[in-house]
Amino acid sequence: MQPSPNERGPYNGLTRAEPTLPSPAYWDIAGYQRDLDAIWHRKWVLVCREADLAQPLAFRTFRIGTQEVVVLRDETGELRGFHNTCRHRGSQLCQESEGRLKARLITCPYHAWSYSLRGDLVRVPSKSLPDRFDKADHPLYRVALSVWRGFVFVNLAEDAAGSAETSFDPASGNLANWPLETLLSGHMLRKVMNCNWKIFWENFNECLHCPGVHKNLSRLVPIYGRGLMGRHDDPEWARHADNDAPEFSGGLRAGAETWSRDGRVHGSVFSGLTPAERTAGQTYATSLPSMFIVGHVDYVRTVRLVPLGPEQTELTAEWLFSPEALADPAADIDNIVAFGTQVLEEDADICEVNQKGLRSMRHKAGVLMPRNMNCTASTTGCATGIRRLNIKAIWADSAR
Known part of the structure; x- marks a missing residue:
């Protein structure tokens, strides 16, 4: 150009x-599914600007093809990205397109599993947990995130390589x-x-x-x-x-x-x-x-x-x-x-x-x-x- x-x-x-x-x-x-699988779900994709998530606990949700992600700023000011999916039964976590979390937790609206803003499972409301159930085995599905010149990109590939700049x-x-x-x-x-x-x-x-x-x-x-x-x-x-x-x-x-x-x-x-x-x-x-x-x-x-x-x-x-x-x-x-x-x-x-x-x-x-x-x-x-x-x-x- x-x-x-x-x-x-x-x-x-x-x-x-x-x-x-x-x-x-x-x-x-x-052909569309092929595009999603091979391109949109594997490449660095712009979602927003850093200024859109200026304050701690601010979040936004984004749909990329068939996948929905949530990007947030945690209590320390770090940007993080996750699939907008609970590890319990797959429920959608954040229902609004944007907002500010009420607490330093992401709580599933279905069965109240709660996650830290780093994505770790910290609370399960069950009165007793099954044998050998380890919360550490059930974090949110993390999404690779990269910031270029104030623009926030995500990459849905589990083996995401490079950065927004290299894209x-x-x-x-x-x-x-x-x-x-x-x-x-x-x-x-x-x-x-x-x-x-x-x-x-x-x-x-x-x-x-x-x-x-x-x-x-x-x-x-x-x-x-x-x-x-x-x-x-x-x-x-x-x-x-x-x-x-x-x-x-x-x-x-x-x-x-x-x-x-x-x-x-x-x-x-x-x-x-x-x-x-x-x-x-x-x-x-x-x-x-x-x-x-x-x-x-x-x-x-x-x-x-x-x-x-x-x-x-x-x-x-x-x-x-x-x-x-x-x-x-x-x-x-x-x-x-x-x-x-x-x-x-x-x-x-x-x-x-x-x-x-x-x-x-x-x-x-x-x-x-x-x-x-x-x-x-x-x-x-x-x-x-x-x-x-x-x-x-x-x-x-x-x-x-």
Whole structure:
């Protein structure tokens, strides 16, 4: 999603036609279960920000596919994650989506087994315990947890490896100069999309649809209007390697400063950004399968996905600002949020259109087209194909 930091790097697109995933991969219940087992239940998945669990005893529950987890902050301030399941008879433990525990215990509402906030079984209401029953043998099912720059990720695999940081696409932009840990939420959007989660990611990974679907965004980021995400998505990029005009470099249109309806910043600009980061207009970091984050000069936008079924995906977007911007009555936050919301609504709508056509009995698979190697900079609509096959690759890996 970024122009390559190596301006002399190679062309970044396809050079031959490639098949998409088979159509049932986007709607079949067996394919959906495969996604859950091999991807969603084994990868690092964003659940919330640390600020959402600021106080001891605060908790939130999250559903990842068929699995429900609870993430809490214990009495010492440590974040912990567990399956939201009692070891006694499998009852759900926390019934609310968020709140604050009334005591330093998690007590099952069914038979009152109680656990410490570290997950240890500490109380069983039975008058007598069976022989050889050891409470130490019945802790909550712990979930691996990792914090990256104030964002909380979980991994449901019993043998979870790596960390949230290692889950990011190596080609992601570097957000080290954005003060992610100190930003506050200015707005949140939740939307259920009637499409498979992979449809959204495939849409995200290319800009073929941008000229027709995102007309305002394509005016703000002129290279999107050419159906390209970045300089190296053009097979003939080298002819324009020294041209820093936004339709070639990927920056914002002349006079624009950020993603907003009027292209202007609406609050203070982050002081630690480099001139190149300010010029870029947008810096993406991606952690498949659950989230991407975009750094702009005056705010940060995060988008979190979670599958609800073979043909339903929940999208949660959050706009993060500096405390000073949120406290400034002159900062027109709505101008920023309205623009980002429009882009996401357009994406959601076109993803649903894509989903609706996939059940044709004649449509076995689609085709990813290479860029037109004879494309010139003045030709519109010449770029075709998904820039990278991340989703196809990760899905194929799950079959092994």
